[in-house]
Amino acid sequence: MSGLQIISFIIIISSVLLQTHSADGDVYSAVLPHTVTALTDSCVLIPCTFNINTFEEKLQKTKQIYGIWLKKTSRFGEDKSSVVFNSSQNIIQGFRHIEMIGNLTERNCSTVFYNIMMNHSDPYYFRIEMEPKVFRVTFNTNQTDASDSSKTVRIKVIDLPQPPELKSNPDVSKSVMEGTAVNLICSAEAPCPKQPPTLSWTNIPKSANIITQLQEKPDKTHSVFSSMTFNASYMDHRMNISCTATYPRNISNNTTVNTTVMLRVLSDISVSVINCF
Structure with missing residues (x-):
């Protein structure tokens, strides 16, 4: 990251x-x-x-x-x-x-x-x-x-933070064509900008590029945003990608919360087979 x-x-x-x-x-x-x-x-x-x-x-x-x-x-x-x-x-x-x-x-x-x-x-x-x-x-x-x-x-x-919000463009849960450029955006509230949560990804596609930023919102509160872009591959079909937010604590152990989305990728071959019926 x-x-x-x-x-x-x-x-x-x-x-x-x-x-x-x-x-x-x-x-x-x-x-x-x-x-x-x-x-x-x-x-x-x-x-x-x-x-x-x-x-x-x-x-x-x-x-x-x-x-x-x-x-x-x-x-x-x-x-x-x-x-x-x-x-x-x-x-x-x-x-x-x-x-x-x-x-x-x-x-x-x-x-x-x-x-x-x-x-x-x-x-x-x-x-x-x-x-x-x-x-x-x-x-x-x-x-x-x-x-x-x-x-x-x-x-x-x-005592427990909200799980991070995970959005995708286009919506990977509704299937995307192989080779489509996909952008996943994970965001987590950062009530303490001096100790912001860290965002991490699991099952990262090989072509992925990740940028993480601490952003100031209109009301001057903050969130951490992590943007992952990649080209959809049929090899990643039905793969679960998770974004995990880890919040540091002063006394107790750090707290982690996560959100998961499943990739649904269609290949040209699968589309051709479908069109034959």
Whole structure:
């Protein structure tokens, strides 16, 4: 398998959450996925960007800019246990490690949560503080009901990853002619881009060429894609080709899941015999 290459593309999809609010004349918004799925004993990236009107002017008045993540509630200050990350006080609570990889001065609040456990399944709110008292706000809150978790990002934790998705062009399960160029594409979610799954193939045709890439999706989450192209051979008829995704774990053993497709290849000879009847 070739080395991972990071590529990106842009398509508009509905899984991105954009909330715009205003308070005291300030208009602010954030872009977050509705849900990120995390694997236990791994990490998960929450892609996060925001916009605040007159942000550049506010930056000129700001001496320090901080990022905060709240769990379950958007009401900052009422319950100290709700703060899982606060860069102003170097607080990391309930997680072994949290790293804000985005640059807040560039409107990027992307954050990696490490060593995910089942009890981390919850809604999370992002808050920014520009000090001294330039601007403070918690993004993506329901202005009429602060307990409403539908307006923020939710971490969904699973113990077993979904099997990779396997597509073919043309559809090899419906038979292809010998010599036809076939493209099999295997994809697996990569909730932790720093520890992406590895994709491997079994029963690889002799003429196969394989390219594997880590791709950034429209909502800034990631998947690993592996594309295998080959010329269909009758010798490969009824051969099962599998794509296996192996997910690394920090503590427990690595987890593997796979998907299989059966090749159905017609030769010129078999077609001639069929036409005789």
